[in-house]
Amino acid sequence: MVTTAPTPLEERLLALAGSVPDPELPVLTLAELGVVRGVHVSGPSRVEVELTPTYTGCPAIEAMSADIERVLHEHGMADVEVRTVLSPAWSTDDISAEGRRKLAEFGIAPPRPHTADGPVPLTLTVRCPHCGSTDTELLSRFSSTACKALRRCVTCREPFDHFKEL
C-alpha cells in the first residue's frame, strides 16, 4: 500500500472499518484491538482494507473481514477488498488504552506491556479483573481462545481469562 497521507474519505472509511466490533470480544472495536492497518481508496467506490490477524490461526479473521465488507458496502463502497497482512506482526501492545480498560471491565485481565522480546515472564503479577487482587495464579497457558490464558484469583477464588502478551 502506498504510504501517502489519507484523504478525508479514507479517514472516514478507516473510522467505519475500525468501529466494527470484534466477533469474539464484542466489547472491543477492531480499532481498539489494533488490527485495522489501513484503508486505501483505489477508484470510485472501490476500497482496499488492510487487516492483520492477532494470531496466525485466529478463525475470527474471516468474520472480521465479512463485517468490514458489510459496513463499507452500507456506506456506498461497492467494491471492498479486505487483505490480510502479517508484517509487522500484531502485538498486544497494539491494543489501545481504551481497549484495555474495556477488557478489564468485561472480566478479562488485559495484557501487560512488553518489556523485552518473547512472552512476559509469568511470574509478573496479573491483577484479578473481579476483585482487583494481585494474588492470582496460572491455571493454563491456553484458554477459551488462543489469545487468552486461564488464571484464578487466590483472594476471591474466581477463575478469569487473561489476554496474554504476544
Added chain:
Amino acid sequence: MTTAPRTADAAALALGDDALVLSHRLGEWAGHAPVLEEEVALANIALDLLGQARVLLSLVGDEDELAYLREERAFRNVQLVEQPNGDFAHTITRQLYFSVYQHLLYDRLATTDSELAPLAAKAAKEVAYHRDHAEQWTLRLGDGTAESHERMQRGLDALWRFTGELFQPVQGLDVDGESLRTEWTAVVTSVVRKATLTVPEGPQTGAWTAGAGRQGLHTESFGRMLAEMQHLHRSHPGASW
C-alpha cells in the same frame, strides 16, 4: 503458461507440512487429553500451527489441494511431527523437540530477506508459548512421580532418533543448520537435566533410513494418518459447511 518452480516454494512446503501434520496429530487429542485444560491447550497449539500451515501452503498453491490431495510421498514434513501421539509424555517430548526447533528456526528466519520472514516473525511469538508449554510439562513430568519420570524418559529416548533430520539443509531456507543444532542441543539438554532426566546418547537418525521426511520418505503410521485426514475431502470433493 509454465513458470519455473521457485526455491522459496520448497522451504514453504517443508515448513508448511511440518505445521499441518503436527496440527493434525495434536487435534487427535481432542476428547482424550488427561485434563480439560490440556485438551484446550493442545487444541490451541494445533490451531496456531494450522494457521501457520495455511499461510505457508498458500504461498505454494491452493492450500486445500496441497493438504488433501497429495500422496504421502509428496509431503515434505520431518518424520518427527508425524509420529503417533503415544502417551501424554510421548506427545510432550515431540512438542519439546519440535517447538524448540521451530522457535529457533523462525527467530533466525525472521531476520532474513526470505519471503517467509513476515510469517516467521509472527509465528515465533506464538511458538514461544508452545515451547514454554512443552518445557514446563517436561519439568513437571520428569521431576514428578516415578511413573511420570519413567514415561517421560521413555518418550525422550523413543523420539531421539528423529531429531537429526531437523538440522538438514532445506532448499530455499537460508539458515545455518549447524548453529541451529548447537543451540537446540543446549536448550534441550538444559531442560532435560533440570527435569532430572537424561539426554539420550544414541544416534539422531535411524541407521536403517534411506532418507527422511524432507525427501518425501515417511514412517509407517503417516499413511494411516493421511488417509484419515484426507478421507472426507476425497470422498466429497468441494464439500463445505
